[in-house]
Amino acid sequence: MGASSYADQRKNRIDDLAATSVDDSAGVSLIVSAWRRLRRNPVFLLGLTITVLFVLLAVVSPWLAPHDPTSPLLLDKVRPQSNPVPGPEPGFPLGADARGRDLLSRLLVGSRQTLIVGVLATVFGLIGGLVLGTLSGALGGWIDSVVMRIVDVMLSIPSLLLAFTIAAMAPRPSQTTLIIAIAIIQVPIFARLLRGTMLAQRNSDHVLAARALGVKPAAIVFRHMLPNAMGPVIVQATLVLAVAIIDAASLSFLGLGNPDERQPEWGQMLGASQRFIYDHPHLAFYPAICIIVVALGFTLMGEALREALDPKSRR
Amino acid sequence: MVRFIVRRLMQMAVVLAVLSILLFLWLKALPGGPVSAILGERATPARRAALETALGLDQPVYVQYSRFITRALQGDFGASTGVLPGEDAFQVFLIRLPATVELSFFAILVAIALGIPLGYFAAKRHGSPLDSGAVVLSLIGVAVPVFFTAFLLKYFVAVEWNLLPVSGRQDPGLEATRVTGFFVLDGLLTREWDAAWDAIKHLILPTLALATIPFAVIFRITRAAVLDTLDADYVRTAEAKGLTASVIRRRHVLRNAMLPVVTTIGLQVGGLLAGAILTETVFSFPGIGDALAQSYREKDYAVLQVLVLAAAAIFVIVNLLVDIAYAVIDPRIRTR
Numbered sequence: 258m259g260a261s262s263y264a265d266q267r268k269n270r271i272d273d274l275a276a277t278s279v280d281d282s283a284g285v286s287l288i289v290s291a292w293r294r295l296r297r298n299p300v301f302l303l304g305l306t307i308t309v310l311f312v313l314l315a316v317v318s319p320w321l322a323p324h325d326p327t328s329p330l331l332l333d334k335v336r337p338q339s340n341p342v343p344g345p346e347p348g349f350p351l352g353a354d355a356r357g358r359d360l361l362s363r364l365l366v367g368s369r370q371t372l373i374v375g376v377l378a379t380v381f382g383l384i385g386g387l388v389l390g391t392l393s394g395a396l397g398g399w400i401d402s403v404v405m406r407i408v409d410v411m412l413s414i415p416s417l418l419l420a421f422t423i424a425a426m427a428p429r430p431s432q433t434t435l436i437i438a439i440a441i442i443q444v445p446i447f448a449r450l451l452r453g454t455m456l457a458q459r460n461s462d463h464v465l466a467a468r469a470l471g472v473k474p475a476a477i478v479f480r481h482m483l484p485n486a487m488g489p490v491i492v493q494a495t496l497v498l499a500v501a502i503i504d505a506a507s508l509s510f511l512g513l514g515n516p517d518e519r520q521p522e523w524g525q526m527l528g529a530s531q532r533f534i535y536d537h538p539h540l541a542f543y544p545a546i547c548i549i550v551v552a553l554g555f556t557l558m559g560e561a562l563r564e565a566l567d568p569k570s571r572r
Numbered sequence: 573m574v575r576f577i578v579r580r581l582m583q584m585a586v587v588l589a590v591l592s593i594l595l596f597l598w599l600k601a602l603p604g605g606p607v608s609a610i611l612g613e614r615a616t617p618a619r620r621a622a623l624e625t626a627l628g629l630d631q632p633v634y635v636q637y638s639r640f641i642t643r644a645l646q647g648d649f650g651a652s653t654g655v656l657p658g659e660d661a662f663q664v665f666l667i668r669l670p671a672t673v674e675l676s677f678f679a680i681l682v683a684i685a686l687g688i689p690l691g692y693f694a695a696k697r698h699g700s701p702l703d704s705g706a707v708v709l710s711l712i713g714v715a716v717p718v719f720f721t722a723f724l725l726k727y728f729v730a731v732e733w734n735l736l737p738v739s740g741r742q743d744p745g746l747e748a749t750r751v752t753g754f755f756v757l758d759g760l761l762t763r764e765w766d767a768a769w770d771a772i773k774h775l776i777l778p779t780l781a782l783a784t785i786p787f788a789v790i791f792r793i794t795r796a797a798v799l800d801t802l803d804a805d806y807v808r809t810a811e812a813k814g815l816t817a818s819v820i821r822r823r824h825v826l827r828n829a830m831l832p833v834v835t836t837i838g839l840q841v842g843g844l845l846a847g848a849i850l851t852e853t854v855f856s857f858p859g860i861g862d863a864l865a866q867s868y869r870e871k872d873y874a875v876l877q878v879l880v881l882a883a884a885a886i887f888v889i890v891n892l893l894v895d896i897a898y899a900v901i902d903p904r905i906r907t908r
Contacts, residue, residue, distance in 0.1 A: 266836070300708075409583070410583070410586060410590065413587065413888065413891065414887060415843050415846035415887065416846070417847075417849070418846045418883060418884075421864070425868045426594075426598045499714075507717055507718075507719060507850055510717075510853075511849065511853065511868070512868070534723070535731055538727050545717070545723070548717065549715055549716050552715040552716075553712060553715035556714055556715050557711060
C-alpha cells in the first residue's frame with residue numbers, strides 16, 4: 258500500500274538501481290557488458306564528451322583565461338548611468354561585467370568553482386549516505402529502522418525546498434553553506450541506495466561463499482559487498498552532480514550563494530546579473546548556458562549508464 | 573485504509589515536529605537572538621532584560637519550545653517585518669496562497685495537456701526520430717533550471733516583443749472586485765471580463781515556465797507506461813481478435829497506462845512548490861514562493877518560519893490525498 262507517494266517513487270528509482278549490484282549472469286562482468294553497450298550509445302558519448310571537456314576546462318582554465326578574472330581592467334569604461342556594462346572590444350571578446358572584469362575570463366575560471374561546488378556537495382552527500390546506508394544495511398535492526406525513517410522523511414520533502422530551508426538558516430550566505438545544504442539533500446538518496454545494495458547482496462552467492470569460508474562480517478561488507486555497490490553509486494553520483502550544479506545555481510540566483518566575487522562561479526555570476534537583466538541579458542545568458550550544457554552532459558551520461566546497468570535493458 | 577491514513581498522518585506529524593524544532597533552534601541561534609532583532613543592537617541592558625523576561629527567554633529551553641509550539645498551533649508567529657510590514661505573519665501566508673494555487677493549477681493543466689498526448693505518440697512510434705527527439709527534449713527540460721526558462725520567456729516575450737505583461741498578477745489600475753482571491757475566477761464570477769483576461773495574460777508566462785518540470789515527468793511516465801501496455805498480452809489478444817485501432821487505444825492501452833500517470837500528476841502538484849519559488853521570483857508573481865525568497869532577502873523571520881512550515885504541511889497533505897485517490901482509482905490496491 259502506498260507504493261505511489263512522492264517519496265515512494267523516488268525510493269523505487271533508487272531501489273531499482275541498488276538491485277543492479279547483484280549480477281547473476283555468468284561469464285561477462287557487469288562493467289564489461291555495460292561498456293559494450295555504452296560505447297555505441299550516442300547519448301552516452303555526447304554526455305561523456307561534455308563532461309570530459311568541462312573537467313579539463315576546470316583544470317586548465319586559469320592558464321587558458323586571457324586576463325585575470327578578478328582585476329577590474331575595464332573599470333574606466335564603466336559609466337554607472339549611461340553604460341554600466343562595457344561591451345566587447347579587442348582583447349575582450351565578450352566584454353566585461355559591471356565591475357570592469359573580463360567576462361570571458363570569469364566564465365572560463367568560473368567552471369572551476371562550479372565543478373568544486375558540485376563535486377564537493379556530491380562527495381559529502383555520498384560520504385554521509387555511505388556511512389548511514391552501510392551501517393543500516395549491514396547491521397539491520399533498530400539502527401536500520403531509525404536511519405530509514407529519517408531518510409523517508411527527508412525524501413518526502415522536495416529537495417530544492419529543503420536545500421533552501423537549510424541554506425536560509427545559515428547566519429550569512431557563503432560557498433560553504435551552499436555546499437552543505439546541497440550535500441545534506443543528497444544524503445538520503447545515497448543512504449537508501451547503499452542500504453539497498455547491501456540487502457540485495459545479502460543472500461547472493463559470493464556473500465554466502467565468503468560467509469561459509471568464515472570471512473569476518475566486517476571484511477564481507479568492505480571487501481565483498483561495497484565494491485559491488487560501486488556501479489550503482491557511480492550512476493547515482495553522476496545524476497546527483499547534475500542536480501547539485503543546477504540546485505547550486507538556483508540557490509545562488511535566490512541570493513543564497515557565495516557573495517565573494519573574487520572566486521567567479523557560474524551560479525553566482527547569474528545571480529549578480531539580475532540587476533542588469535533588461536539591458537544586458539548576455540550577462541545572464543552565458544553562465545546559464547554553461548550551467549545547462551554541463552548539467553545536460555552529466556544527465557545524459559548518468560541516464561545512459563543507468564540504462565546500461567539495468568538488467569531489464571540487457572535482455 | 574484507515575490504518576494507512578493514520579500512519580501517514582503520524583508521519584506528517586513527525587515531519588512537522590522535526591521541522592518546528594529545527595526552526596525553533598535556528599531562531600534562538602540567530603545573531604544576537606530575537607531581542608536584538610526586535611530592539612536593535614544598541615538597546616540598554618535593562619530594556620534587553622525586560623524584553624527577555626517578557627518573551628520568556630529566561631525560562632528553560634523546553635518551556636520556551638512548548639510556548640513556541642502552542643503559539644504556532646494557533647497560527648501566531650508574530651508580525652511580518654519585511655514582506656508585508658506589520659501584517660500578521662500567518663495572514664501573509666493566507667494572502668499569498670491563492671496566487672500560488674492558481675499558478676500551480678494552470679501549470680499542471682498545461683503539463684497534462686501536452687505531456688500525455690506526446691508521451692502516447694512517442695511510445696507508439698518507439699525508436700522513431702519523433703520518439704528520440706521528444707526524449708532528448710524532456711532530458712533538456714530536466715537540465716535547464718526553471719528560473720532560466722522563466723527568464724528566457726520573460727526576456728523575449730514580455731520585454732523584447734512586448735506581447736505579455738512582465739510581472740505581477742494583474743494590472744493594478746484595473747480595480748477588480750475580489751471575491752475568492754483567485755483572480756481569474758473572480759473576474760468570471762463578477763463578470764468583469766477585462767479583469768479575468770488581464771489575470772490570464774499575467775499567468776501565461778509563469779505557467780509555461782513552471783509547467784516545464786511536470787511536463788517532462790508526465791511525458792516520460794506516459795511514454796514508459798504506454799510502452800509497457802503495448803507489450804502486454806491483452807493488447808496482443810485484442811489485436812488478434814481484430815479490434816479496431818481506436819478501440820484498442822481507448823479501452824486497452826490508455827485505460828491501463830493512465831494509472832501511473834495519474835499518480836505522477838498528483839505528486840507533481842506537491843513538487844511544484846519548489847519550482848514556484850524560482851518562477852514567482854523571476855516574474856515578481858506575488859505567491860508564497862516569491863514571499864519565501866523575499867522573506868529570506870529581507871530577514872523577515874516570522875514569515876519565513878510560517879512559509880517553511882506551511883509549505884511542508886501542504887506538501888505532505890497533497891501526498892496523502894494522492895495516495896488516497898490512488899487507492900480509490902485502483903481497486904487492486906484497496907484489497908491489499
